[in-house]
Amino acid sequence: EAGVTQFPSHSVIEKGQTVTLRCDPISGHxxxxxxxxxxxxxxxxxxxFVKESKQDExxxxxxxxLAERTGGTYSTLKVQPAELEDSGVYxxxxxxxxxxxxxxxxxxxxxxxxx
Amino acid sequence: xxxxxxLGSHVSVSEGALVxxxxxxxxxxxxYLFWYVxxxxxxxxxxLKYTSAATLVKGINGFEAEFKKSETSFHxxxxxxxxxxxxxxxxxxxxxxxxxxxxxxxxxxxxxEL
Numbered sequence: 001e002a003g004v005t006q007f008p009s010h011s012v013i014e015k016g017q018t019v020t021l022r023c024d025p026i027s028g029h030x031x032x033x034x035x036x037x038x039x040x041x042x043x044x045x046x047x048x049f050v051k052e053s054k055q056d057e058x059x060x061x062x063x064x065x066l067a068e069r070t071g072g073t074y075s076t077l078k079v080q081p082a083e084l085e086d087s088g089v090y091x092x093x094x095x096x097x098x099x100x101x102x103x104x105x106x107x108x109x110x111x112x113x114x115x
Numbered sequence: 116x117x118x119x120x121x122l123g124s125h126v127s128v129s130e131g132a133l134v135x136x137x138x139x140x141x142x143x144x145x146x147y148l149f150w151y152v153x154x155x156x157x158x159x160x161x162x163l164k165y166t167s168a169a170t171l172v173k174g175i176n177g178f179e180a181e182f183k184k185s186e187t188s189f190h191x192x193x194x195x196x197x198x199x200x201x202x203x204x205x206x207x208x209x210x211x212x213x214x215x216x217x218x219x220x221x222x223x224x225x226x227x228e229l
Contacts, residue, residue, distance in 0.1 A: 004158065033216065042119075043159075043205065043219040056216060091159065101147040101166050101209060104217065106159035 002026065004107035006092050012113045018080040021110045025074070025094030031055075032075050033095075033104060034067060038088040046090075049075060050097075061086075082114045117142040117208050121220035129228050134193040136223050138180075138206030141187065148189040149207040149217065150180055159205065165189060176200070201227045 005024045013019050025032050034046040046065070047057040051072035060067070064083070069075040079086050089111050093104040122137040140146055147166050151159040163174025170182040180191045189206060203224050207217040 031215070035217075035219075042221045043207075043217075045216040045218070048216055059216070093159075095215070101164065101215060103161055103164065104215070105161075106151070108156065108158040 004092055004094050004105050006090075006107040006110050008110060009108065010111045010113075012115065013082055014115055015084055016081045018078065019082055019112060021077045021079075021090050021092075021112070023075045023077070023092030023094075023107060025092070026105055028096065029094035029105075030072070030097050031095040031102070031104075032069060033093040034075070034077055035091040035093065036088050037091065037109075038085070043091065046077075079112075082112075084114050087112055087114045117146065117210055117218045119206050119208050119218055119220035121204075121206050121223050123223055124221060125224045125226065127226040127228060128196045130198055131195050134178075134191070134196045134200065134225065136191040136204050136206075136225065138189045138191065138220060139187050140189060140206070140208045142208055142210060144210050146208045146210060148180075148182060149209075150174065150178070150189075150191050151205045151207060152202045153205065153222075154202045162191070162204075196225075196227045198227050198229075201225055 007022045032049040037043040045059040048055045049069045066078045089109040091109045093106045095102040095104045118141045120139045149164045150162040163172045165182045173179045178193045206220040
């Protein structure tokens with residue numbers, strides 16, 4: 001079974017440019033999460049999709065970030081325009097809905113550097 | 116609100132020695148607790164999780180953790196470190212009814228020396 005995949009693995013962009021990150025969850029997983037780790041700090045929750053619906057987007061930093069999950073399969077996270085403080089590692093995770101806390105399976109992350 | 120504190124951003128042990136990584140949590144309701152590991156250039160991998168069943172949880176690769184409500188702790192241990200255990204370890208918490216989002220600690224980098 002394929003795991004969570006993320007593309008690209010690395011991205012270096014100039015301040016003010018746009019970047020789109022993609023996450024392909026494990027097949028059949030309804031839940032999809034985005035997290036971010038800024039250098040030296042903890043991994044922080046950004047948002048949670050259940051199928052194509054945003055369940056919780058309380059962690060999104062500001063309106064420069066737009067996440068979508070059309071059709072309830074893969075998800076994209078677009079940053080427009082990118083700022084220096086957006087640099088970090090963006091993780092995607094997916095899980096199946098279960099009665100007790102389900103296990104979230106993480107992708108390898110996208111390392112974003114904004115210059 | 117929930118939070119996690121991992122004491123020690125870097126821990127170094129000798130091969131064969133006990134591994135102890137500390138995690139304390141704060142949660143207003145009974146928590147679910149997790150330990151994840153990240154090897155270089157890989158994603159986070161679940162080591163073990165506590166979901167209100169047994170307080171001593173056994174995970175993969177010989178790791179285990181004990182939930183102690185009185186101490187609000189969930190420390191990770193392994194009796195004998197192996198070189199392959201060198202990685203970054205993250206403790207995380209979530210709450211029932213909280214949408215299952217994880218709140219992470221800042222991580223502990225484990226170094227294993229010969």
